[in-house]
Amino acid sequence: xxxxxxxxxxxxxxxxxxxxxxxxxxxxxxxxxxxxxxxxxxxxxxxxxxxxxxxxxxxxxxxxxxxxxxxxxxxxxxxxxxxxxxxxxxxxxxxxxxxxxxxxxxxxxxxxxxxxxxxxxxxxxxxxxxxxxxxxxxxxxxxxxxxxxxxxxxxxxxxxxxxxxxxxxxxxxxxxxxxxx
Numbered sequence: 483x484x485x486x487x488x489x490x491x492x493x494x495x496x497x498x499x500x501x502x503x504x505x506x507x508x509x510x511x512x513x514x515x516x517x518x519x520x521x522x523x524x525x526x527x528x529x530x531x532x533x534x535x536x537x538x539x540x541x542x543x544x545x546x547x548x549x550x551x552x553x554x555x556x557x558x559x560x561x562x563x564x565x566x567x568x569x570x571x572x573x574x575x576x577x578x579x580x581x582x583x584x585x586x587x588x589x590x591x592x593x594x595x596x597x598x599x600x601x602x603x604x605x606x607x608x609x610x611x612x613x614x615x616x617x618x619x620x621x622x623x624x625x626x627x628x629x630x631x632x633x634x635x636x637x638x639x640x641x642x643x644x645x646x647x648x649x650x651x652x653x654x655x656x657x658x659x660x661x662x663x
Contacts, residue, residue, distance in 0.1 A: 539600025
């Protein structure tokens with residue numbers, strides 16, 4: 483038995499779990515972020531207290547980063563091995579390249595949104611604010627959109643791998659069926 487038979491499913495489960503944790507943290511951060519009613523304004527200066535959304539956002543960033551790196555290392559290992567490269571067809575390479583690009587684009591967009599929203603969720607002291615002494619509040623739905631982008635990233639990272647496993651299992655089943663008859 484190959485060790486890959488056990489390692490790949492464990493890594494896929496780990497990447498999936500990290501992605502789901504990141505999605506969950508984004509959704510919880512949406513409900514825990516600072517609200518407009520928390521803003522204190524004294525004519526010229528503003529103050530906005532910090533919220534738990536900062537820590538939740540940082541946790542979501544870490545989980546997403548780990549899932550993306552591990553998932554892409556797994557995909558690269560599987561798709562760019564010498565045996566796999568010799569057997570590749572150009573349409574398959576194009577499709578996998580497109581899915582990989584989609585994964586990275588959605589990843590970068592999610593990182594930017596979660597990072598900016600989390601940064602705004604820190605305490606904004608009186609007179610300092612977030613940028614140029616002004617206070618900023620995270621808009622409604624930013625963390626939800628981030629969760630959707632994390633889902634797109636996770637899906638586009640794992641789809642090629644799952645399709646390859648399904649194809650490999652179908653070939654093995656056919657081979658076992660023909661060898662028993």
